[in-house]
Amino acid sequence: xxxxxxxxxxxxxxxxxxxxxxxxxxxxxxxxxxxxxxxxxxxxxxxxxxxxxxxxxxxxxxxxxxxxxxxxxxxxxxxxxxxxxxxxxxxxxxxxxxxxxxxxxxxxxxxxxxxxxxxxxxxxxxxxxxxxxxxxxxxxxxxxxxxxxxxxxxxxx
Numbered sequence: 001x002x003x004x005x006x007x008x009x010x011x012x013x014x015x016x017x018x019x020x021x022x023x024x025x026x027x028x029x030x031x032x033x034x035x036x037x038x039x040x041x042x043x044x045x046x047x048x049x050x051x052x053x054x055x056x057x058x059x060x061x062x063x064x065x066x067x068x069x070x071x072x073x074x075x076x077x078x079x080x081x082x083x084x085x086x087x088x089x090x091x092x093x094x095x096x097x098x099x100x101x102x103x104x105x106x107x108x109x110x111x112x113x114x115x116x117x118x119x120x121x122x123x124x125x126x127x128x129x130x131x132x133x134x135x136x137x138x139x140x141x142x143x144x145x146x147x148x149x150x151x152x153x154x155x156x157x
Contacts, residue, residue, distance in 0.1 A: 001106065002106060003106050003109050003123060006109070006123060006126075006127075007101055007102055007104070007109075010101045010126050010127070010130060011098050011101050011102050013130045013134075014094050014097045014098050014101065014130065014133075015094070015098060017094065017130070017133050017134060017137055018090060018091065018094035018095075018098075019155075020137060020141075020155040020156075021048070021090050021137055021140055022087060022090055022091065023153075023155040024044075024140050024141055024144045024155055025044070025083055025086055025087050025090070026087075027144060027148060027151075027152065027153060028044070028083060028144060028147065028148070029083060030080075030082050030083050032044075032083075032144075032147050032148075033045050033081070033083045033086055034078070034080050034081065035143070035147060036078060037143065037146060042076070042078075042139070043078060043143070044086070044140050044143050044144065045078075045079070045080070045081040045086055046075075046076060046077075046078055046079075047136045047139055047140055047143075048081075048086050048089060048090060048140075049075040049076075049079075049081070050072075050075050050076060050136065051090075051093070051133055051136055052075070052089055052093055053070050053071075053072060053075040054129065054132060054133075055093045055096070055097060055129075056068045056070055057070045058113075058115075058125055058128075058129055059096065059097055059100055059129070060096075062113040062115070062122070062125060063100060063104075063108070063111075063113065063122050063125070064100065097129070101126060104122065108122060109121065109122050109123040109126075110122070110123065113125060141155065
């Protein structure tokens with residue numbers, strides 16, 4: 001079976017997520033990307049750290065077989081991160097995903113990895129990642145809109 005359609009669709013989806021998160025970040029300053037609506041909610045910086053942790057676990061470890069140890073609890077702790085660092089992280093991590101997706105063979109996309117006691121193909125995992133990152137992208141937009149209110153510029157394509 002050929003997965004060319006999936007490779008193209010996923011690369012476009014990850015590029016869209018990258019561009020839109022960067023467009024939201026561009027509108028904010030360092031303090032704003034680290035602001036949290038309340039003690040139980042995450043900041044934009046925490047959400048981006050969480051996306052990065054997921055990319056490390058699912059892409060670098062699960063698909064590219066690198067020796068990565070993820071600490072999910074640490075990535076969800078609020079820490080101050082400069083907007084420029086977040087932008088670079090988003091840029092580089094999504095470039096990695098896009099390069100990985102576009103260079104994977106059909107056989108590599110069919111390989112399985114264990115995810116929370118369940119075997120899933122790399123293709124299935126990539127689609128799950130696209131959905132997961134889209135959900136967090138929506139949270140990033142919501143926080144940015146709360147901060148900027150009428151000054152917020154839509155990132156819609």
